[in-house]
Amino acid sequence: MPNMDRIKKYHKVHMVGIGGVSMSGIAEILVHFGFTVSGSNNVETESTKKLEKAGIKVFIGHSKEHVLGSDCVVYSAAINKDNPELVSARENNIPTIERANFLGELTKCFTDTITVSGTHGKSTTTSMVSLCFLEALKDPSIQVGADIRNINGNYKVGNSEYFIIEACEYVESFLKFSPKSEIILNIDNDHLDYFKTFDNIKNAFIKYVKLLPDNGLLVVNGDDKNTLDLPKYTKAKSITYGITNKDTDFFAVNIVFDNDGFPEFDVYARENFYGRIKLSVPGMHNVLNALACISLCDYYGIKYEQIQKALLSFTGAARRFEFKGKVNGASIYDDYGHHPTEIIATAKALMNKKYNKSWVVFQPHTYSRTKSLLDDFAKALLNFDNIIILDIYAAREKNTYNITSKDLADKICSLGKNAKYIPDFEECVKYIKENIQENDIILTQGAGTVTEIGPMLKNA
Secondary structure, three states, rough: OOHHHHHHOOEEEEOOOOOOHHHHHHHHHHHOOOEEEHHHEOOOOOHHHHHHHOOEEEEOOOOOHHHHHOOOEEEEOOOOOOOHHHHHHHHHHOEEEEHHHHHHHHHHOOOEEEEEEOOOOOOHHHHHHHHHHHHHOOOOEEEEEEEEHHHHHHOOOOOEEEEEOOOHHHHHHHOOOOOOEEEEEOOOOOOOOOOHHHHHHHHHHHHHOOOOOOOOOOEEEOOOOOOOOHHHOOOOOEEEEEEOOOOEEEEEEEEEEEOOOOOOEEEEOOOEEEEEEOOOOOHHHHHHHHHHHHHHHOOOOHHHHHHHHHHHHHOOOOOOOOOEEEOEEEEEEEEOOOOOOHHEEEEEEHHHOOOOEEEEEOEEEEEEEHHHHHHHHHHOOOOEEEEEEOOOOOOOOOOOOOOOOOHHHHHHHHHHOOEEEOOOOOHHHHHHHHHHHOEEEEEEEEEHHHHHHHHHHHHH
């Protein structure tokens, strides 16, 4: 059982933005271990309904009265400092704690926190590891950045010392955690609105590695030159994995794909045959994600048969190449990837499937990322037969970057491929519906509202 003494002084916790992906998981963990939790959210969601069923009082909308009587107020990074509940907490001398800081304190309550980080593949690999631990009956607590069908949500509360969490590098929030084991999948140019340079990103990961205790574990991707030197920054045991790099502890060979693009491959552990693994998610990038999972789970004593069964049962986290249905005989998939490296990985996964022509509906995510990686986005999108660009999803930003989605469409056209800039969703759906053919594949791609296009196509 985790030792909650570190945070027991906060017996009554109020959470502002409780419906958030991470906040909701924290709320249920607290309730499970005897804390009294309330929260507020802008709108009612499936997540807030689930929390209410768990006995948590959820207010829709924000009011100063909601925080009264609380021992602390936890808030997500998306909440403005002038939120009435945060103002009220300060006026009443109630401690306010940002989500990442509170989650960091929570990780210290578990003797074995396992964190999965990297620029790409975190949700998928965290899901894979979680299912292997569940299959091995290790009863972990879990926090993932996306819903997993197998656990009917993005979190699960267990009673063991294992806490498996997705650890994001943005604003260096992963430095708040206390990991016993870390998987680092890759390090790539991203979140440059915060980091400014790649060196700053790399330095954040070096600081993250230094958090490991000497008796901890570091698992790194041997195919990524940016992660290979990380073991020298810790005394923890390190394990490497790879596909192209065979000078690793775990590597995959004899990789084949079925008609759905799902891979099957042989795994070797330190040059000894480990076993054959089949996945129910597409793409070579998921072979790497599975190798990261196998490397860690083998260290934790989980048997090959349990890992094999768990990985085969994993059909993907929500919005990770997720099948959404059909329209006019064409298949619709939805994917969260919003970085050029992720788009290329998805395009390669698509190429392993049997289809007629490919369509991508891409919604760039943030002005800063679009501006800094414009050429890379254009080249990545050339992998599709038909390209539609929606307006940039601003997220947390204002357009001080002098960039638009038309700039991206024009850049693609300058590279010799036609790309259509269609900002209106209904017009986009109409155009696709009129032009698709049977056995085409349509991929809606991005981290914003582009996910609405699939259902609109199905219902058009």
